[in-house]
Amino acid sequence: AGAESSAAGGKLVMVTNAEFPPYEYHDNNDIVGIDADIAKAIADKMGMELEIQDMAFDSLIPAVQSGKADFTAAGMTVNEDRKKNVDFTDTYAQAAQVIIVKDGSEIKAPADLDGKKIGVQTGTTGDIYAGDIKDGNIQRFNKGMEAVMALTQGKVDAVVIDREPAKVFVKENAGLKILDEAFTEEEYAIAVKKGNTELLEKMNAAIKELKDSGELQKIVDKYITA
Numbered sequence: 001a002g003a004e005s006s007a008a009g010g011k012l013v014m015v016t017n018a019e020f021p022p023y024e025y026h027d028n029n030d031i032v033g034i035d036a037d038i039a040k041a042i043a044d045k046m047g048m049e050l051e052i053q054d055m056a057f058d059s060l061i062p063a064v065q066s067g068k069a070d071f072t073a074a075g076m077t078v079n080e081d082r083k084k085n086v087d088f089t090d091t092y093a094q095a096a097q098v099i100i101v102k103d104g105s106e107i108k109a110p111a112d113l114d115g116k117k118i119g120v121q122t123g124t125t126g127d128i129y130a131g132d133i134k135d136g137n138i139q140r141f142n143k144g145m146e147a148v149m150a151l152t153q154g155k156v157d158a159v160v161i162d163r164e165p166a167k168v169f170v171k172e173n174a175g176l177k178i179l180d181e182a183f184t185e186e187e188y189a190i191a192v193k194k195g196n197t198e199l200l201e202k203m204n205a206a207i208k209e210l211k212d213s214g215e216l217q218k219i220v221d222k223y224i225t226a
């Protein structure tokens with residue numbers, strides 16, 4: 001990774017947390033998903049090889065900062081705090097934090113979360129924003145799916161997590177639902193090392209091409225059926 005790999009024909013090292021379907025997840029020994037496909041398409045346009053490494057979500061930005069990885073694509077929400085540590089490409093997806101509850105829960109809207117036990121994935125925007133809730137009792141998990149399991153077991157009252165993985169987890173676990181009112185609206189982007197404008201500009205150019213050609217939408221449609 002690092003400066004060398006930015007040369008044409010080199011290798012781009014991507015880090016992600018492959019516990020986040022449909023953006024990144026394990027399929028046998030492969031890491032697949034929307035981000036994996038987008039990153040592959042970007043690397044192709046740059047004439048480079050792509051290597052994907054899996055790690056904890058809260059290790060992704062440090063890996064990019066230290067140069068262990070060239071970039072992270074991880075359904076990562078752009079926010080001001082992260083912008084202090086990494087540079088973000090143009091955004092490539094609209095996203096939201098939503099609230100998952102058990103069917104019949106008395107929690108019907110974000111305002112009802114006050115004083116409730118809320119499950120989140122460590123270091124995610126769900127974690128950050130749920131922490132703003134008055135009297136919120138935040139329970140942190142390494143994987144979003146573990147937070148959802150805690151909900152099914154009654155150990156937490158709600159889970160705050162990104163909309164698309166929420167849909168997948170609710171489909172896989174009976175008796176859960178996503179509240180209509182989202183908790184936040186946000187956007188995803190790829191993050192590179194601060195000051196790596198060469199890579200940032202190349203990635204932005206590739207993202208623009210993918211958007212303009214409809215290729216990006218095709219990738220999304222492959223993983224998300226309306």
Ligand code: GLN
Pocket residue numbers: 017020057074075076077078121123124125126162
């Ligand atoms: N979008 C959320 C964030 O950026 C969660 C991302 C994830 O868990 N991969 O914090």
